[in-house]
Amino acid sequence: MHQMTDDIQEVLFSEERLAEIVSKMGAKISEDYKDKNLLLVSILKGSVVFMSDLMRSVTTPCSIDFMAVSSYGSGMKTSGVVKIIKDLDINLKGYDVLVVEDILDSGLTLSYILELLQAREPKSIRLCTLFDKPDRRTVGIKADYVGTVVPDEFIVGYGLDYDEKYRNLPFVGILKPEVYGG
Numbered sequence: 001m002h003q004m005t006d007d008i009q010e011v012l013f014s015e016e017r018l019a020e021i022v023s024k025m026g027a028k029i030s031e032d033y034k035d036k037n038l039l040l041v042s043i044l045k046g047s048v049v050f051m052s053d054l055m056r057s058v059t060t061p062c063s064i065d066f067m068a069v070s071s072y073g074s075g076m077k078t079s080g081v082v083k084i085i086k087d088l089d090i091n092l093k094g095y096d097v098l099v100v101e102d103i104l105d106s107g108l109t110l111s112y113i114l115e116l117l118q119a120r121e122p123k124s125i126r127l128c129t130l131f132d133k134p135d136r137r138t139v140g141i142k143a144d145y146v147g148t149v150v151p152d153e154f155i156v157g158y159g160l161d162y163d164e165k166y167r168n169l170p171f172v173g174i175l176k177p178e179v180y181g182g
C-alpha cells in the first residue's frame, strides 16, 4: 500500500518540535492579549491544523473566525491572484484581530488580507504565522509573531498541501522530486 510518508524526502519539523513552537507562540500571545478583546482569524485551508493547536495553547478568552482564500491552486507557485472563497462571519469592530496563517511566502496572501480587514476598522490587527519563508518575498510584509523561519523549499504537512494532499501529515517535510515530476 502507498503511504504518504513514502513521498517525503526529508522531515524538517517533527511533531514534537511543532508542538514546542506552537505552545511558545500561544504563551506569548496569551501574555500580550490578556487585557484585549482577541479574535483569532484563521486563513483556511492551510492554517487549519496550526489554528486548532494554537487556540488551545492560548489561555486568555478569545473568539475565533475563519476566512478561506486560495492563490496556489494545484501548483507550487502563487497564481498572483488571491481568491476569497469564504468571508468572515464576525464584524471586526471592537476586536483585537490576530490573523493566523500557516506560511508567509511571497507575502501576497497576507498583504491582501491585511488591507481587506484593516478597512473593516478592527480595534487592532496583527499577523501571526507558523512559518516564514523570507527568501521568497515579493511584497513588503512582516508578521508580528513568527514560529520559525524556513528555507526556500516547498514544504508540506501540518495543514500545508501540495495539490490538496499531505495536509494531514503530523510533521512538516519536503517531497521527493519525483512526486511533482521534478
Ligand SMILES: O=P(O)(O)OC[C@H]1O[C@H](OP(=O)(O)OP(=O)(O)O)[C@H](O)[C@@H]1O
Binding pocket: 043, 044, 045, 046, 047, 069, 070, 071, 072, 073, 078, 101, 102, 103, 104, 105, 106, 107, 108, 109, 110, 161
Ligand atoms: O505568501 P503567499 O505566497 O501568498 O503564500 C502563502 C499562502 O499560500 C497558501 O495558501 P493556498 O493559496 O495554497 O491555499 P490553501 O491554504 O487552501 O492551501 C498558504 O496557506 C498561505 O495562505
Ligand code: HPA
Binding pocket: 072, 103, 105, 153, 154, 155, 156, 160, 161, 162
Ligand atoms: O511551501 C509551501 N508549501 C505549501 N503551500 C504553500 N503556500 C505557499 N508556500 C507554500
Ligand SMILES: [Mg+2]
Binding pocket: 046, 072, 073, 160, 161
Ligand atoms: Mg495550498
